[in-house]
Amino acid sequence: MSLERKVVYITGGSKGIGFGVAKKLVSEGMKVAISGRNLKTVTQAATYLGDSSNVLAIASDVTKLDSEKAAIEKIIATWGQVDVVLANAGIGHFAPVDELGHEQWHSMINTNLNGVFHTLKAAVEALKKSKGYYMTLASLAGCNFFASGAGYNATKFAVVGFTQAVMLDLRKYDIKVSTIMPGSVATHFNGNEPDEKDAWKIQPEDIGDLVVDLLKMHPRTLPSKIEVRPTRPDKK
Numbered sequence: 001m002s003l004e005r006k007v008v009y010i011t012g013g014s015k016g017i018g019f020g021v022a023k024k025l026v027s028e029g030m031k032v033a034i035s036g037r038n039l040k041t042v043t044q045a046a047t048y049l050g051d052s053s054n055v056l057a058i059a060s061d062v063t064k065l066d067s068e069k070a071a072i073e074k075i076i077a078t079w080g081q082v083d084v085v086l087a088n089a090g091i092g093h094f095a096p097v098d099e100l101g102h103e104q105w106h107s108m109i110n111t112n113l114n115g116v117f118h119t120l121k122a123a124v125e126a127l128k129k130s131k132g133y134y135m136t137l138a139s140l141a142g143c144n145f146f147a148s149g150a151g152y153n154a155t156k157f158a159v160v161g162f163t164q165a166v167m168l169d170l171r172k173y174d175i176k177v178s179t180i181m182p183g184s185v186a187t188h189f190n191g192n193e194p195d196e197k198d199a200w201k202i203q204p205e206d207i208g209d210l211v212v213d214l215l216k217m218h219p220r221t222l223p224s225k226i227e228v229r230p231t232r233p234d235k236k
Contacts, residue, residue, distance in 0.1 A: 003215055004029040007079045009072065011035050011062050011119055012089030014045035016187035017137060020204020021086060021211050026050045028212055033075045035060040036089070062089045062115030068122035082126035084215065087116040088137040090155075097150040105151045112155035116162065124170070131174040133215060136163045137207075140183045140227060156181075160225065167224050176222055178214055182207060183229035200234045 008025050012018040013034025022032045026049050034049070036042040039059035046057035056078055060071040075082055090112045093104035116136050127134060141149060142156035160179055167177035185207070186198035207228070214223060 003212070005031060006083040006215075007031045007033070007075060007081050008084040008086065009033045009035070009075055009082055009119075009123065010086045010088055011060070011068075011115065012137075014038075014042045017182070017185060017204045017207050018086070018088040019045055019049075020206075021088070021208040022049055022055075024205060024208025024212060026054060030054075030084075031079050032056070033058055033071070033078075035062075035071050037061050062087075062118055063110040065118040065121060068118045072122045072126060076126060081130050082123055083130045083132045084135070085119060085123045085127065085132070086135045086137065086211065087119040089115050089119075090137065090139075092152045094148045094152060096148050100151055108151045108155050112152075113158050113162070116159055120166065124175075127170075127175050128173045133176045133178075134166065134170070135177070135211065135214070136179045138163065138179045138181045140181050140229065142179075142181055143227070164224060167222070171222075174219075176214075176219075178223060179225050180207065180210065181225065181227045183227075184233070200232060201230055202228060 008030050010018045010022050013022045014036040018034065022034050026032050031054050032049060033056040034042055034046060035058040042057040042059060046055045049055045056075065058071045058074055061067045072082060091108060093108060120134060136159050138159045139156045141153050142160035145153045163177060163179035170177055182202055184201045186201040186203050210228065
């Protein structure tokens, strides 16, 4: 896929991995729409990415299908198409299952799992027209379970399975589908403040490079599930 002037929609694009990917795709000449629940935060992020002709800030809540439909409609009204969608928005609450709150469980289900479904349902007809690419941002927590991760593991295992089934459903429309499964990434996720202590981790721009590689791969070839981990994990 030639990336020049292609249109990408990234949920959770105001910071972290979403912002890192957005920054890379803007540099590749793509038109980039980023969304988040807080319009002020998303708008501030968009100003760092480029001018308004190439970057669009959208307030959207992925837990609500109508909100995601409105986001896609705004992108099409602005640029006429949607070529790539990265369902990146996600949250995490970590506690032993007997301490994990009911609201914490459902907030992860609603954002991490229902969110990727809503984003796809909102965008799928546009992707059929563009013969585009749908990606989900999962995690190595989608194949490796760990203590205090029952809720987060459940959502990320589900996202991996969902995305692989979607790949089989949509390839007849020449839509590519992949899930990206990073390990430790230097972001603000779960209250972290990235600094020099995170230098060993995957950086958000590294995921941006990976997304570009996927988009530029020959149409005949599809890496459908990509595990990404730090080369040399921190030894505590």
